[in-house]
Amino acid sequence: MFASFGVLPMDVILGVVVFWLVLGMAGLVLQNSRLIARIIFPLGALGSLALAGAALAGLDETSTAILPLGLPDLPFHLRMDALSAFFLLLLGSASIGISVFSAGYFRDMPKASLGPLCLEYHLFLASMALVFLADDAYLFMVAWESMALSSYFLVTTDHDQPEVRRAGFLYLLIAHVGAISILMCFGVMQGGHGDYTFGAMRHAHLTTSWASAVFFLALFGFGAKAGILPLHAWLPEAHPAAPSPVSAMMSGIMLKTAIYGILRITFDLLGMQLWWWGVAALALGLLTALFGVIFAAVQVDMKRLLAYSSIENIGFILTGVGLTIIFHDSHKDALAALALTASLYHALNHAFMKGLLFLGTGSILHATGERHLGKFGGLIRQMPKLALLMLVGALALAGLPPLNGFVSEWLLLQAFLLSPGLPQPYINMLVPIAAAALVLAAALAGYVMVKFYGVIFLGQPRDSSLAKVHDAGLWERAGMLCMVIGCIALGVFPTFVILHLDHVTEMLVHHSLSVSAAKTGWLLLTPIQAERASYGPLVLLLIIAGGGLLIALAVKKLVHGRLRRGPAWDCGFPAQTARMQDTAEGFGQPIRQIFEWYMGVVRQVPTPFDKHPHFHSETHDLLWNIFYAPVKRLNDAIGKQLGKLQHGRIHIYLLYSFLTLLALLAFVR
Amino acid sequence: MNYPSLMLQLAQNALVLLIAPLLLGWTNQCRAWMQNRTGAGVMQPYRNLVKLFHKDAVLAHNASALFRYTPYILLACMWLAAALVPVLATDLPLSPAVDVIALAGIFALARVFISLAAMDIGTAFGTLGARREMLVGFLAEPALLMVLFTASTISGSTSLITIVETLAHKSFVLYPSMVFAAVAFVMVMLAENARIPVDNPSTHLELTMIHEAMILEYSARHLALVEWASALKLLAYSTIGIALFVPWGIAEVGNWGALPLAVALLFLKLALGGAGLAFIEALSAKMRIFRVPEFMGTAFLLAVLGLLTHFLLEAPA
Secondary structure (H helix, E strand, O other): OOHHHOOOHHHHHHHHHHHHHHHHHHHHHOOOHHHHHHHHHHHHHHHHHHHHHHHHHOOOOOEEEEEEEEEOOEEEEEEEOHHHHHHHHHHHHHHHHHHHHHHHHOOOOOHHHHHHHHHHHHHHHHHHHHHHHEOEHHHHHHHHHHHHHHHHHHHHHHOOOHHHHHHHHHHHHHHHHHHHHHHHHHHHHOOOOOOOEHHHHHHOOOOHHHHHHHHHHHHHHHHHHHOOOOOOOOHHHHHHHOOHHHHHHHHHHHHHHHHHHHHHHHHHHOOOOOHHHHHHHHHHHHHHHHHHHHHHHOOOEHHHHHHHHHHHHHHHHHHHHHHHHHHHHOOOHHHHHHHHHHHHHHHHHHHHHHHHHHHHHHHHHHHHOOOEHHHOOOHHHHOHHHHHHHHHHHHHHOOOOOOHHHHHHHHHHHHHHOOOOOOOHHHHHHHHHHHHHHHHHHHHHHHHHHHHHHHHHOOOOOOHHHHHOOOOOHHHHHHHHHHHHHHHHHHHOHHHHHHHHHHHHHHHHOOOOHHHHOOOOOOOEOOOOOOOOOEOHHHHHHHHHHHHHHHHHHHHHHOOOOEEEEOOOHHHOOOOOHHHOOOHHHHHHHHHHHOHHHOEEEEEOOOOOOOOOOOEEEEEOHHHHHHHHHHHHHHHHHHHHHHOOOOOOHHHHHHHHHHHHHHHHHHHO | OOHHHHHHHHHHHHHHHHHHHHHHHHHHHHHHHHOOOOOOOOOHHHHHHHHHHHOOEEEEOOOOHHHHHHHHHHHHHHHHHHHHOOOOEOOOOOHHHOOHHHHHHHHHHHHHHHHHHHHHOOOHHHHHHHHHHHHHHHHHHHHHHHHHHHHHHHHOOOOHHHHHHHHHHOOOOOOHHHHHHHHHHHHHHHHHOOOOOOOOOOOOOOOOOOHHHHOOOOOHHHHHHHHHHHHHHHHHHHHHHHHHHOOOOOEOOOOHHHHHHHHHHHHHHHHHHHHHHHHHHHHOOOOOHHHHHHHHHHHHHHHHHHHHHHHHHHOOO
8 A cells, every 4th residue: 555655665664663763762852741641652652553554565565675884894684574564563563552551651751861761662662673673693683682771771761770770680680681682692692703684694504503593593582581480580670660660561462572583583584493492481381381370379469460471372382383393394394374364363462462461561551550449349330431441451461252352272282182192192182281271371360360450449448548540541541442443343353363374374484274264254263174173253242242132122121121230249247347358368279279380389378376377478489599599599699709809909900900911912913 | 045045044043042941950950850859840940030020120229220130131142042043044134244163252251241240239248259150151151162162173164053053964073172171161161051060050059159159149039030140051052062073953944844853852852951951960969169271171171082083194195
């Protein structure tokens, strides 16, 4: 649609990137914070819309460009192919709602912090777009690092609180450990030619062992950004610390840059895939998914809960990627296309549903100033509009039909079910166990969402201050409505989405689903054959809605509509206080009991003689003790030893310089 | 989609809605006989429904819209589930819209809605019931899916119609995987329909109830709808069991002459199934709530074992 005006989608996207940078600078210059919120952020949303449109138009073409920027003799190479376009589409479409929401969310922020925030926010958006566009390792790393830094500053917006600073530091640390790994991965891939463009890497022929090194370096490096086990530690710290729209952006979009990186390197830059990489990714993905969802079930901070749920969803996507690698190496391209479609679809879905829920926590935080689930209850009565929007997000994230979370789960399960007949007999045995772990995680997601929604919105208020709470503002609701529309549209019209995803699967695994998907019409989703599997979400939605209406009408006509209000029955118990409901801790208690061996639980149980009995229970991440604590101890020990070098006397330091100089001379000679 | 099959779909819709309370009544009556009681008769669920529909509804002061609309959503979900399982004929025009995974999804949707509604009023029993229901559900749902996957891999399809057609055409072969699956399915069915040993449908003892605790605040027509939905759920599970494990006698596409026989066979199978359910209930005692995860875990493992058996022993190389 752009070609008719003589404009390439790539030009539009670069224009939007520049536009975002200009908007960010304008935020620094403008004096009035209400002006920034009400003008700059909605304009940014328009930019997102244009980006999404251009990316959609650019899905079926490949264009390249060279920008004379950067270092001399090292210009920026840009390339937009189907994979880039898909992730740009994700970025554009999901950030529309987030920017609109931000227009309402940041309105009361003081100018001193809103100006920089506005710059960082738009820089974050622009650098993510450049990550997807980069066609050489140099630009990729520049964009990747500006993304990490701008998001670090966004996370530490409330830097006057020590725990926010701590969370930001942890995030920055893990992001850079990952970045080093990615850098090494590019170093291996250029194969000693010194040419860091992706074009050269595509033609470099690596041996199997070097290719495996590249894959695992990439998995580690991008895993640090995505929150794959055991590099997940920053996620549950950084998300609660960041402002809610930033959490939405990081969880919904930034985590997907890591998925993009893994796909780009594995399927595009490396000319080969080995099945055992796939097994490793599959196992890691399933562990991540189970870990995330079990820990989400025992959280009591609403944003931490969502952060753990993001870990789970990344695990889902990684599982699909692993399955794609296995299938592709076994030359089952149709199945590889199915598994890849499921992963990409889930990435897109997660951007919308998790974005929606994080935005919703922002509105709740605005209204109540609380993050602890134990302080909520009954918000559906004070915030009915927000409650309705959040219900859609919660149902979608629980993976329930006819919303979007279900579609990608369905596709992934189909890929699992169709897998018998792989050449490796051991994998054939693993597949049912992997499918079992996957459905267990999916079912637990429902538990988590009932806890999340029920404790916040339903029941009696657990705190007296909740009675005066107001509903979310118009801008906030509009932003969330964009996400809700995305959730419903992606859920109800999967065939259209899959037709567009075909360009990506065609590019990466040389096969697409469109032939079979379109055969039975757009109403039914039939990824392989109509006899093998079909799913019609729109029909499902219409039948449930129609059936419900029919029943309501029949009940009204045939019987009566008499209704009166009274006190709750509760088996006749007269005293009913808010403290008699389940708490967030209580709702997670069965999960804690069942999976206690999986997590570190510290309990303080009162004795019968305590004057002031107090029960306290805390859940710890065992992986922190296994992976992070030893590193920290080692670091401290090395620091202590190095500290011995420092005496504070000038002549000793001069001696060090002299010795260094001597050593260097000896080395150079 | 042609006219006769559309009529068949509508007929099945009406049939399942009408006979669901009958199956419940029959099961309860069988249980009463086995316990040496006279029982209230197979028509008792209908009388209960009529009574409840005529009462005035009482809502708690703080009940929200979610609480009021949930019974309708619940009944619509269960109606859909029961109407889409091919039990009379394999020619249901709506069935392609929902395969076995989506069917499990619809059950999950209903479970989430009833749990949320239970938490809405904010009473001690409501949240307790919701938590327990989700606890049972998060283990029962994967077990159910694993059972369905076993049947799907045998027939190479997740569509219920293809599964039934494949299994009904096979001459009587005992699949070891399907034996595991059948045991797991019965365990899931007991748990999901709030039967002994997981839950007791006739209890109002505060500390033991799961399903009853959730619907404690519902009255009159809302309660009637919830009860009807429960009856439909029992019917849906029974028909899924019939479709997976004893599909013989179902009318094939275009074979309208086989339909009367199919109806008669369906009633016979349901009667036997209901009696079997009552038999299990009469023989077992209600478990403590913390034994339930073990029970459901066993079901899940059995179902995984069934799928594994299929992949190892039965899959064509």
